[in-house]
Structures are given as structure tokens and as C-alpha cells.
Amino acid sequence: MRMTIATILALAVTPSTVLAQQSGEVEEGRSSQRSSDRGVEIAPYIEAAQVVTAELAPGDDVVTYSRVAAGVDAGFGGRYSQGSASLRYERRIGYSDDVADTDTFSGIARTSLALAGPNVTFEAGGLASRTRVEGSGATSIGGFGGDDDFTTQIYSVYAGPAVQTQIGVAEVTGAYRLGYTRVESPDAVLVTPGGERADIFDDSTTHNAVVRAGIAPDTVLPIGVGIGAGWNRQDVSNLDQRIDDRHVRADVTVPVSPNVALIGGVGYEDVEVSSRDALRDINGDPVIGTDGRFVTDRSAPRQIAYETDGIIWDAGVMWRPSNRTSLTASVGRRYGSTTYYGSLSYAPDDRSSLNVSVYDNINSFGGQVVGALGDLGTDFDAFRNPVTGDLGGCVIGTEGDNCALARLGSIRSGVFRSRGVSASYGASFGRTSFGFGAGYDRRTFIAGQNTVLAGIDGIADENYWLAAYGSRQLDRWSQFSLGGSASLFDSGLDSSGQALGYSVTAAYDRTFIEGLSGTAAVGLDGITREDLPDYQAASALVGLRYTF
Template structure:
């Protein structure tokens, strides 16, 4: 089912790209096969293993006037040389497409396949290979249309999006025995619909006004979890100079998250299925995890001194406390861009992942090897208008519980001559909501957070060779009782050279993570690979 959804996303981009190719000839489709040999060394425990890999993938890019998009997908089969390490199937892929179907009617779609750590308290491998603990395979796909038109002086925009997320059960998490058990995310289906009517300042009155409304629903498989919300809101925008405007808004919203209880084999011991997930008691009443129902408001300032720079900041009252949000974008040139986002929302893992995916650019840097780009951190672009985005805040841990997500992300990307480089940093805080009346579910009131940073650099040495490097650091603070913070850091470098349709690469990496009560776990990895592009 998941692979069909991902392939459907691939097919959508390919069909859109094919139509665009017939009209403009601006689409490139490059399928390939690749073989590789990998060496993984556990430097702390003096253990080394090797495995071979056979991969098949495709890269698609469209840059036409009506269709902009890119897809990079890779399926890899790993064959271990050690009987203690099983063979493995891995999917990595990212797809983003934006298509103008007709006047005013557009389509946005995307898909993701990656692997990420599951339990925020557990191991934090740097670049995920075989035999790694606390790792889940993740799939996500979304898509939907939007329509924009005018009704007299007012602009009208309506949109709808649906998406699906699936997470496989993680490998051994590395958590000491006796620790409270967290849930294993299964899947979720979400829908979002919205409409907005806006009048610009000066068209009807000196100030502008916007009236908007929205609805959001998600149903998750684990414990029949549900997220349901709707809102209406009005905003005004008052220019005070050619470059500065004041804004304020007030709205009414209702958000409710809930789930059912698990079955119990004995008092305090919830029943688990064969995958280790809770077995839902379908006869149990739906229990409220979080609810808000009332008025919220905020005020702020918007600064746009020129077409390249835009910044806005808002402060108000929402979710029962002070709320801060903001956004800044700066396009220094065609190939240099910066973006920063301060966010605050009540959401779920599936919703946050699909939102983060939709905010990624339709043209991104896709690395030649499977180590330096696994699509579970920062993704960079070569365009100054869309510098990229980070998914670290989503993947700090995976949970079915709803939560309040607050934090900041900042991304910079630049292309100068033959060099491309970028950086991403961020801070994420989440307060988890789970019914405190449900035995065996231990997430209520837990507040976890993370800090992360990543640097990327690529240099084209000649027409047929290039080199790149990545450096990253992550810190995870679980927030649960008796669980200290977890550090993860490392670096990779890769050299590639082309011989016609054959591309060879050599990659090396050094990584470490610190778990409470354990020595720092150091590991090194090396890979040589050859790819044939059709």
C-alpha cells in the first residue's frame, strides 16, 4: 500500500513532467542502477561489518513555466557478509511538484520515504545504515488543489489537501529495561481545507482586510487517535509607511484530540499486537487528550523594504498562553537565499511531517550517495527564492500523541561559481497531550525538545568530478523522568567522478552519539559505489 502511494507520487510528477516536456522540452528523467560496497566500524566496541548493496533509482526534474518539480527516489537492497546482521530493504526518496493546471487552478503534491530515530530517549545514529537501533522506516504522501480568483476588489483563495503517513515499527530502541513504554506510531490519514477572502489596502479603504476559515481532520491507527479542528478569523493590515505595516487579527477556533483505551491483559498491562503496538479497545469511550474552544488573537508588524526582503512578527494569546510567530525571507541574489520561521501550533506527527514536506522547495540538491542525503534533516536548494527547509523538528521523535509544537528554523543556501553550500539550525519544543486517565499510556504532560545544526558544501572540481561534505550536530532532551539528554554529531565527505554514463563515488564518515549511563558510541563508515545512468 505504502509503496503504491509513493509510486503514485512518482507517477504524478512523471506525467506532469511528460506533459511539460511535450510543450516546452524542459524535463529530465534519469533512471539508474548502482552497486556498492560498505564498511561499518564500531570504534567503541571494536566491531566491524561489511555489506554489499544493489540499488535502483530515478531522478526527475521539471522547470517549465507551468510545471515545477523534482523527484529523487532510491530503492536499495543490502546483502550482509555477517550472519549476525540480516539483509535489509531501504527506501529513500523525496518528491515535490507544483503545477498550474488552468487559470487560477493549481496542484501541489509531494512524497517522502526515509528512515529516522523513533524514541527520543534512545540511540541516535548519525547516518543510518544496517544494524542501527531505534530506527523506523517512514513514508508520507500528500496532494491537493487550490483555486484563486477575484470577486470585484476582493481576492478569493480556496484549497484542499489530503495526505497519508505510515511508520514501520522501530528496531530495538536501546532504552534500559524498566523504562516507561512509549507508543509505536502506525499510520494516519489527514485532510485540510481552507478559504480566504482578502482586500488589499487602498482598494476599498486605507487598510486591508482578510476573512478566513479552515477545517482540519486526522485519523490515526494507533488507539484510534483523532485530531479535529475548525476556525474562523479576521485580520486587518494598516500601512504606516511605504515599507512598514501594522497588523492585527482575532479568531475563534475549536480543537479536540482524543483516543480510545487499549485492551489490558492484566491491571496496568496493556495488550500488544504482533508488531508491539497497543491493541485498541473498540468498546472504550473516546477520551479527550486536548481541547480548546474559544477566542484567540494577535498583533504584529510587517516590514518589506524591497522585493528581496520580507519580515513579520506576531505576538498574541492562543492555546491558553502567550504565542509568538514570525517569518523572514531574504533573497540576496538569484542563487543566494535565507529563510527563518518561528512557529507555534497544536498538531500531530503526521500533520507536522506533511506540512514540513509541503514547505520544501520544488528544486532541491540531491546527493550522489546514500549517506549525505537521507531526507531526514535539512534539504537545500540552489535557488535564492526557495533556500530549503529542515525536517529535524518533526523527526526528533515519533509519537501518536498530539502536542503543542513551538520553535524556530533557519536555512541559508548559496551558489557561488562552482561551489554550493548551505546551513540549517533550529530549536524545537513539544508538549505532548495524552489522556492521563488511560493506564499504560505515559506521555501526558511530557515536554521534550531538541537543538540541531547542519552544514553542507559541494564543489565542482572539473566537468566530470566533484566533492562534497556534511557536518551535523543534534541534541535531544526527552523531558521524561530519569532520562537525560542525548547528543548526536558527525561528518561525511564524498568524492565523485563520471566516466560517461558511469559515475563512481567514494564516501567516508565519522559519527558519535551519547546515551545516558553509556560511553560515547563512535562509529566510522566508508563506501565505494558505481552507478550506471540510462
């Protein structure tokens, strides 16, 4: 099906698009809405399993523990509303002092609810996940089996309305998103001996608001024109850090063929990043709280870490040969320097999709998590590590950025400018489902010169990541699945050098009777570091699940 630029522009701008544009991540043409109606699907379950983990490096300990869990996987889909969720509570029971008894709650959810037909929706998402944290601040979704000394919990939620309507010849869109993210106290995080202390993120609130009015080409004029405004506000509790970014922008679309157009815009932006200093003791040294984080001096004046205001612009090209394919690429000036961004969305059918995003924004860890949740589709199945029960970096689905959670990178508290690229592909053909994601993220930290974080200003962390999953229904009663992830983290803030973390799992599931199934799984987890001992562990699990 071929569509003209004018027709596609009239359909393309969705609430998720304008919020992506506000953060610098352009995803035009991607909507979370589906046309199919799958009804309501709810699958609660209980589970019991036995796990053995053998440490291969640097030691040779072998530990055994039991785990019991209860959870629910759910989804619904209608003409205008849809959503998916996976929630799980787990109790780990150790048989020795080497494995502590722990309780873990994990879950992921994403929904879009129609409030007044298709034009007014309520968007929401949430995440609760165990994550491994290194002394450099590097993190990866999902903890390693049996290695609780380096794990902590991440919680994040966001919600807000979105509007898309037609007023005369103009299409008007708007959206608001309120988000909150929290990381539990990382008391057990290993800090490299003699290295800099990693101030681990505590919690933050984010506000994102956008509005735009535009006229498609060949309605009033042969070209399309629009005007919009956006606001990005993030408040990080660590040292009272703050991002305040406001902009207004006019844009133009010039068709040069039925499916190619030149795009561009110009506007004004005012950005400010600020924070307070840490509380000092009588020797002038920063005070560290019981949670291992710097204590903020609330009486100290706010320090400006970064500010810029002035003209912003961009120019690029858009290619849309059909309603299933969209490509944009732009270059411009923002944040006081040259910026590049773009996106590719390709869905050849309802069973597969490819998404690529090139981004450039000023962000915090909390804003990064909220943005990743917003990038997920609304129709997915959670992919969990079969040995640990933890969420993986990907979800199983054929819409949105299914591996958005794999790119979280550093869990440091500092505000940063994030530039990079991410790509994901998901497909489901008959009895087989699979997908993968890959990307690169570079974070250049921004900190006030008169604060305890001054030493990280201008320093960059780099993260290369890869995640993949696959499953095959062997017959009516059995299924085989594989999953894996890897990340190469290179921190300019830590003397331990590059760190390569990886996780690989395989599982066989067999249904015995209606509702009752068994699982046998194996996994290999590890991290290789240049100047620190490597860690590697192999695990095996056998368990039973009853689904009601």
C-alpha cells in the first residue's frame, strides 16, 4: 500500500511521537494502538523450584536454595485500549549462611486506555526489577543467580494523558507525562579500592509536556507547517540536581515526491542544569549518609552546572513509502552544539517489526528509565530469566522498542547528556518467536564546579549492549527457549577499566496436565573486568508451575 506524504502526515503524529520529540528521540509514525481485539487474558500462577549455583570464578562455592513464587501475566486489547503486565512475588529460601532468605517483587506493565474514543488516551507504565550494580555504577537489568551481594531494586512508574484531535484543517496533539523512579539503598555495592566513590542514584520525579498544532501539505499550502512547545523537568534527590528544559519550535515539511519530503525547523530553547553541594564536616570533607550517598546541604545556594539559551534548528529528510515503513534523519543544533537524530520503523506484517533510534538528549537515570518504559509497546509477554525469575532486558512482542530496558547503563546519580543509537527486532512466526536488540550509549556527565561532583563534569561513560531471546513450541505439550544479554561498559570515572557482563540461559518446559507444567533450566552469568577479579557462575533449576 503506497501513501503520499500528505496522507501519512495526517495520520502519523501520535502522543508518543511528540513526547519522543521533546526528549530528542524522534519516533514519528509509531503508535501503540492495535486494530485487533484480543479481549482480556489473565493467567495467575504459583511456582516452586530448586536451584543450585556453582561459582566458577574467582572461588568455587556451591550453594543450593529453594524458591516459591506467585504471579500473574495479563493482557487486554480492544479497538482503542490495550495493555500488558507481568507481576511476580518470589521468596528465596537458603539452606546455609551463604544464601540469605530474600523477598523480591518484580513486574513490568504498559497500557494505553481510551478516555474519549481514539482522540484522548491515558498512557501509563511501570517497572520493578532487581538489578546488579558494579562499583563503577554500571548496571544491568536482572541480578545474577545466587549473588545477592551486588543487587538492588529499581522501581519506576509514569502516567499521563495524551490528546490528538482535528480543529478545522489543523491537527492538534498534546501529551503530559509524570514519572517517578527509585533505587533502593545499595549498601553492598563494591567500590573499587582507592577509586572514586560512585554516588548511586536515589530517586527522582520527571515532568514531560508537549503541544503541537500543524497543517499537512496540500491542505492550505503546498507545504506542511506547524508550531509546538515542550517542557522537560527532572528533579533528582541526590544533591538536589535539576534539569529544566523549555523550548518553542516552528517546523516545515516540503514534499519532493509522493513518499519523500524535506523537513526542518527553527525555534528557541532555554536549558538549565543545577544542583546543591554536599554537606561538609569540620574538615571540609563531604558527609556520607547511612545509605552510602552524599548528604545534600539544603542550606547551600543552588549551583549552575550548565545553561544555554538561544536559537535551535534542524534539517533533514523523511521517507515513507507506506504506512508500515518510516525513516527520518536530521542534523541540527541544540544544547549549544551540533546534534544528530533520527528513526527507522519497519513492520512488513503484523508478526514482525524493526525499530531503530538515534538520539541526543539531556537526561538523568530516572528520566532514562521512564523513557524506556514509554518506548515499549503495549502488546508483549515478559521475558524472564528461567533460573532467577528476574526480568530480562527485552520483552517478547512485535511493536515498540522491545529491548528498551537493556540500555539503562550507569546507575550513577549525575545528570548527563546522552547520545547513542538503539535497534530492536521482534518476530513471531507460527510456533517460533524471537527477537534481539543492540545499541551504543555515551553519557557525558554535567556537574557544578563548586560541588562535590565537580570531578565528574565532562567525563563520559560508554556502554555497548546486546540482548536476544527465542522460543520454539516443540509440540502441544513442550517448549524450548533461549535468552542472552551482554554489555561492555567503559567508565571514564573508574580506574578498573572496561567491564564485560553477560548472561545466557536455556529452558525446557513440559505440560503434564492442564495447568500443571515443569521446567528444567540452566544458566551462565558472569562479568569480566580488566583490573579486578572476574566473576562467573553456572546455575541449574528444576521446578513446577500451576497456572489457574
